[in-house]
Amino acid sequence: MNTVDIEDQTVVVTGGAGFIGSHIADALVSDNDVRVLDDCSTGYRENIPDGAELVSGDVRDEDVVSAAVEDADLVFHEAAEVSVQRSVEQPKRSNEVNVGGTLNVLEAARDADARVVLASSCAIYGVPDSVPLSETERLGPRSPYGVDKAAIDSYAEVYHEQYGLETVALRYFNAYGPRQTAGEYSGVISIFLDQARRGDPITVEGEGEQTRDFIHVSDVVRANLAAATTDAVGESYNVGTGEETSILTLAETVKRAADSDSDIVHVEGREGDIPRSVADLSKSRESLGYEPTVSLEDGLRTLVDDE
Numbered sequence: 001m002n003t004v005d006i007e008d009q010t011v012v013v014t015g016g017a018g019f020i021g022s023h024i025a026d027a028l029v030s031d032n033d034v035r036v037l038d039d040c041s042t043g044y045r046e047n048i049p050d051g052a053e054l055v056s057g058d059v060r061d062e063d064v065v066s067a068a069v070e071d072a073d074l075v076f077h078e079a080a081e082v083s084v085q086r087s088v089e090q091p092k093r094s095n096e097v098n099v100g101g102t103l104n105v106l107e108a109a110r111d112a113d114a115r116v117v118l119a120s121s122c123a124i125y126g127v128p129d130s131v132p133l134s135e136t137e138r139l140g141p142r143s144p145y146g147v148d149k150a151a152i153d154s155y156a157e158v159y160h161e162q163y164g165l166e167t168v169a170l171r172y173f174n175a176y177g178p179r180q181t182a183g184e185y186s187g188v189i190s191i192f193l194d195q196a197r198r199g200d201p202i203t204v205e206g207e208g209e210q211t212r213d214f215i216h217v218s219d220v221v222r223a224n225l226a227a228a229t230t231d232a233v234g235e236s237y238n239v240g241t242g243e244e245t246s247i248l249t250l251a252e253t254v255k256r257a258a259d260s261d262s263d264i265v266h267v268e269g270r271e272g273d274i275p276r277s278v279a280d281l282s283k284s285r286e287s288l289g290y291e292p293t294v295s296l297e298d299g300l301r302t303l304v305d306d307e
Contacts, residue, residue, distance in 0.1 A: 004225040007031040012072045012114075014059055014105060015079030016052065017043030019180045020119065020172075023221050024076050025052050037068040037079065047179055059101035062108075069108035074228050075116045077105045084123065087145035098148035099155075106159050106167070115166035116156070117227045120236060122173045122213070122277060124150040131211075131244065132280035135171070135236055142272060153236055160234030168227040170220075173240035173279050176299065177217030178306055189214065192251055193303060196260035206269025208248025213240035213278040216294035216302075223290050232287040240279030241292040250296075257300040 009032045015021040016036030025034050026049045034052040037059065048054055057064030059079040069075055080098050081087060087094035102118065109116045125133050126140030141147045156167040176187055182194035195202045223239040245253075251264045284290040294302075 004222070004229050005031075006074070006225060006228060009033070009073040010071055011035070012037060012069050012075045013052075014038070014065075014068075014075070014077045014101075015043065017045060017047050017054070018078060019043075019177070020175060020217055020220055021076065021078035022047035022049070022179060023177070023217050024078065024224055025049050027221050027225065035068055035072070037065065059104060060096055062104045065101075065104040066108045066111065069105065069112050069114060072109070072112050072114040075105060075109050075114050076224055076228070077102060077116055077118045080119060081145070081148075084143045084145045087143055087148065091144035094144050094148055098145070099151050102152040102155060106155060106165065110159070110163055110165055115168075115228060115233070116159075117224055118152055118156050118167065118169045120153040120156075120169040120171040121146070121149040122171055122238070122240070122279070124153060124171065125277070127274050128276065131276045132242060132278045133238065134280040135238060135283050142274070157234055157236070166233045168230065168233055169236040170223055170227055170239045171236055171279075172220060173213040173215050173238070173277065175215050175217055175220050176303075178303065180217075188212075188247065188250065189254065189300070192254040193258060193300070196254050196258040196262045199260065199262055201265040202251045202255060202260075202262045203265055203267045204247055204251050205267055205273070207266065208251065209246055209275075210273055211244045211246050211276045211278060212250075213243060214245055214250070214296050214299075215240050215292065216299040219292045219294055222293075223284070223288065226288040226290055230288055235283075235287065237284045237288055237290070238279040238281055239284065239290070240281065241296075242279055242281045243296070244276065244278035245296060253297060254300060257297065257304050
């Protein structure tokens, strides 16, 4: 995928102090008027690039969202409650942030006549009938978070069909990269890297045969830029690598990249864990011109080198 040039636009990035949102803001701030809407409850002000305006507020606040999106040309909607576990513990709050917040963004975008690129998730697929997963796969979310993302994915399509709003939903697979923090609810790569750097055991749940599709944040950003300019709106697209990696292989790759002496240990697996997940990129390639560029090994080395 060639680099997409977006210039002289008023761009809003919700969740722009967070992991993926801040990288999108980075990519656009030099040539556009960028506003970041974030309450910094999970993101960090230092992630926001110089030159971007911070609109401090909660995506659940309709008035704040409306003010942030006023006169915008493009909205990248990354603000979300991203923790599956938190969504299980607090499903109502998860819905309010993810679904209610998205409806606020879509309504504000209608008023501004702004295109919206939304962060959806592979969590909407649940346990697949087969892999790789295409966008036509039956949806079977297994958590409130997955239900939330399935809802906003559908809302994006409906807002295009009913109101003519230009929307694109991107179904992220397992994104990783700089600014993703290791902690109770974070992604497995950041957890493994944190363990490897400390020399602690790298803890693999179960036998580690479950697979995922790990996508570097720079490729996620490039997919977003392509979605901001495609003519194929009102659609959903997978954003992954098309490469299936087992969790045990990931642990071994992290250990090697970090030059760590950590042992890889197996702990009790999670009940109901999805056994296999990998993206079919045929539609994304055809309609977005999307092609992943960063291998897992190279992406992990970059993370280690940044330390």
